[in-house]
Amino acid sequence: MMSEATAPSLTDLAVGAAIAAADVINAVYDRPIHVVTKQDGSPVTEADAAAEAVIIEHLKGTGLPVLGEESVAAGIIPQLGERYFVVDPLDGTKEFIKRNGEFTVNIALVEHGRPTMGVVLAPASSEIFVGDERGAWAGRILGSAVVERRVIKVGLQAKPRIVASRSHGHAALEQLCRTLDVDSDVSVGSSLKFCLLARGDAQLYPRFTPTCEWDTAAGQAVLEAAGGAVLTLDGAPMRYGKGELKFLNPYFVAAASRELAEAGASEMRRLIE
Structure with a gap:
């Protein structure tokens, strides 16, 4: 070993x-x-x-x-x-x-x-x-x-680009975009969403639908190594090894900075309460 x-x-x-x-x-x-x-x-x-x-x-x-x-x-x-x-x-x-x-x-x-x-x-x-x-x-x-x-490193801008579809996303997504003054959205499949953030093509990836740990672990590692953050809606880093939950993740937000992730998590929490 x-x-x-x-x-x-x-x-x-x-x-x-x-x-x-x-x-x-x-x-x-x-x-x-x-x-x-x-x-x-x-x-x-x-x-x-x-x-x-x-x-x-x-x-x-x-x-x-x-x-x-x-x-x-x-x-x-x-x-x-x-x-x-x-x-x-x-x-x-x-x-x-x-x-x-x-x-x-x-x-x-x-x-x-x-x-x-x-x-x-x-x-x-x-x-x-x-x-x-x-x-x-x-x-x-x-x-x-x-x-x-x-x-590759994350890239920040005054009006963030979001990795999500406003037309096919969660009902709260449009309000989230308004509150965080999102500039535009980029749609891409799979864990490539994390990679777009990691190389600076987008700044925000809110997730309102279920994922499992294997869907996110590698992408999270890449994004965090590039300077980004992945937080659950309580503002804590997303953790792994949740066998008691069948390895299901809670809702989360991935972002180009800890500050943007915290703002996104707070707004997501408000929108779904």
């Missing part, structure tokens, strides 16, 4: 696992997709399980537990402890089925309830976003290598 001192190498390992999973996903994407409906009504494809199996194989040498979406769906929930991986092998399955390219591979390392490393890879575009204790960066996958690597 790897020691605490080798933690940075876990990032490289996760990047390699994500690239391997993306290869599996793209192979399925290039042919007719067979879709099955899970017990909770959500769709799943052969790519979901195949990608998760590849990721688990890459990570098993660390000895750390892996909390994976498809494993949990199959009733396989490991004893997590204080340090473990969280995996969503194909976030945005509906986007995958629509073939719009807005789906991602997500791998995060959670330590003591918070995500400290995250990898988000978009197989269709070959974009990759990574965050850990050293900061956040983005790049592009070429073959099995990362190219065009560059540091």
Whole structure:
């Protein structure tokens, strides 16, 4: 098992696992997709399980537990402890089925309830976003290598851009936009919402609908490494390991700064009370 001192190498390992999973996903994407409906009504494809199996194989040498979406769906929930991986092998399955390219591979390392490393890879575009204790960066996958690597940081502006659809969002979203003087909205699927904030393309992502820990852990790690914040509506950082809640997240707000996140959380709380 790897020691605490080798933690940075876990990032490289996760990047390699994500690239391997993306290869599996793209192979399925290039042919007719067979879709099955899970017990909770959500769709799943052969790519979901195949990608998760590849990721688990890459990570098993660390000895750390892996909390994976498809494993949990199959009733396989490991004893997590204080340090473990969280995996969503194909976030945005509906986007995958629509073939719009807005789906991602997500791998995060959670330590003591918070995500400290995250990898988000978009197989269709070959974009990759990574965050850990050293900061956040983005790049592009070429073959099995990362190219065009560059540091990314959040960007603030007087009137924030929001990652949400005013026409298809929660009823309170329009009021939130008015109160926070939102300039415009940007719509994108899956965990790419966090990545838009991390690279400065938007500043606010309020979430009024349910998510699970594997949907958010990697994106949160990338955003926080880029200087942003993810808070629940009580103003606290979003935590992980909520097995008693079936790993469901509360409503939250992701933002380019702690101050904007606090303002968003306060207004969201007021709007839904």
